[in-house]
Amino acid sequence: MLSKKTKYALHALTYLGKHREEKTVLIQDIAEEHGISHKFLENILLELKKAGILGSKKGKGGGYYLIKEPIDIPLSKVIRLLDGPIALLPCVSLNYYEPCDECKDEAVCGINKVMIQVRDETLKILENKTLEDILKT
Amino acid sequence: MLSKKTKYALHALTYLGKHREEKTVLIQDIAEEHGISHKFLENILLELKKAGILGSKKGKGGGYYLIKEPIDIPLSKVIRLLDGPIALLPCVSLNYYEPCDECKDEAVCGINKVMIQVRDETLKILENKTLEDILKT
DNA sequence: CATAAACCCTATAAAATAAATAGGGTTTAT
DNA sequence: ATAAACCCTATTTATTTTATAGGGTTTATG
Numbered sequence: 001m002l003s004k005k006t007k008y009a010l011h012a013l014t015y016l017g018k019h020r021e022e023k024t025v026l027i028q029d030i031a032e033e034h035g036i037s038h039k040f041l042e043n044i045l046l047e048l049k050k051a052g053i054l055g056s057k058k059g060k061g062g063g064y065y066l067i068k069e070p071i072d073i074p075l076s077k078v079i080r081l082l083d084g085p086i087a088l089l090p091c092v093s094l095n096y097y098e099p100c101d102e103c104k105d106e107a108v109c110g111i112n113k114v115m116i117q118v119r120d121e122t123l124k125i126l127e128n129k130t131l132e133d134i135l136k137t
Numbered sequence: 138m139l140s141k142k143t144k145y146a147l148h149a150l151t152y153l154g155k156h157r158e159e160k161t162v163l164i165q166d167i168a169e170e171h172g173i174s175h176k177f178l179e180n181i182l183l184e185l186k187k188a189g190i191l192g193s194k195k196g197k198g199g200g201y202y203l204i205k206e207p208i209d210i211p212l213s214k215v216i217r218l219l220d221g222p223i224a225l226l227p228c229v230s231l232n233y234y235e236p237c238d239e240c241k242d243e244a245v246c247g248i249n250k251v252m253i254q255v256r257d258e259t260l261k262i263l264e265n266k267t268l269e270d271i272l273k274t
Numbered sequence: 275c276a277t278a279a280a281c282c283c284t285a286t287a288a289a290a291t292a293a294a295t296a297g298g299g300t301t302t303a304t
Numbered sequence: 305a306t307a308a309a310c311c312c313t314a315t316t317t318a319t320t321t322t323a324t325a326g327g328g329t330t331t332a333t334g
Contacts, residue, residue, distance in 0.1 A: 001221070002226060008239065011248070024280095037324080042281080060333070061332055062280050062331075064281085075251070110271040110272060111151065122262065125259065129254070133254075176295060177293070194309085195311080198303055199303090199310060
């Protein structure tokens with residue numbers, strides 16, 4: 001399941017996607033719309049900014065805005081950023097690899113072999129679904 | 138990511154699958170092989186038993202054994218049992234439905250529409266990969 | 275140039291969940 | 305009779321997630 005962070009991020013991105021004609025959008029507006037704590041959402045938007053998905057403008061009259069086209073924001077990117085690995089096991093993660101404690105020998109383990117296939121097929125899905133898919137429904 | 142419970146369950150099932158010629162296998166043997174706490178593993182095997190995946194024999198000389206063919210044990214079943222929903226949002230879960238807090242109106246939300254598609258495609262993968270796939274590699 | 279409005283940053287606390295432990299009960303081969 | 309094994313529930317501990325706190329920095333505007 002997605003964490004609240006990721007869910008909030010998706011809601012925020014959707015909100016920003018729907019208000020692209022405006023130059024910037026306030027954190028407060030998004031927070032109120034979805035009943036999210038202002039400060040918690042702020043952290044999330046900052047992460048999205050550091051990841052190059054959002055831009056921001058400081059000072060009075062500032063706010064956040066989408067820096068990319070919705071079609072160029074795959075779900076895989078958002079999920080990895082806020083939730084971490086998409087793979088089901090750390091030992092088959094492309095971006096967050098770690099050895100598995102329970103596994104004596106990765107070369108012999110049949111579980112990871114299958115999980116590599118699951119990861120690749122899951123990635124196909126999550127890399128193809130983008131913010132645009134959410135916006136257009 | 139899979140919880141330790143699910144990982145332990147997969148290791149236990151793999152172990153049982155590899156020892157099918159023996160009538161029963163002891164919890165202790167599986168626990169030692171993978172460095173899992175005996176008691177923790179016991180709870181997991183009980184859940185697998187209640188779910189109709191394992192059988193057991195009580196008393197001296199007893200133990201656990203696979204009650205189904207490995208090809209009839211899809212990963213989806215094991216994951217659902219130990220980890221819960223496969224869907225990324227509670228509001229699109231087939232087996233564990235709950236409304237989403239952040240979502241004002243499911244009919245209007247574009248996120249859940251996309252997540253239904255992700256769920257269906259993910260299920261295709263996890264229902265097709267079975268214990269047999271793990272054993273045969 | 276003062277000020278208010280907005281983003282920026284780090285650290286800590288609270289809540290929820292996952293993982294592990296504990297302690298006994300029941301069954302059955304020998 | 306007894307020891308070995310599964311069965312069951314409750315509690316504790318550890319980890320992760322979620323939320324809060326408190327200020328710092330930037331900038332449009334009158």
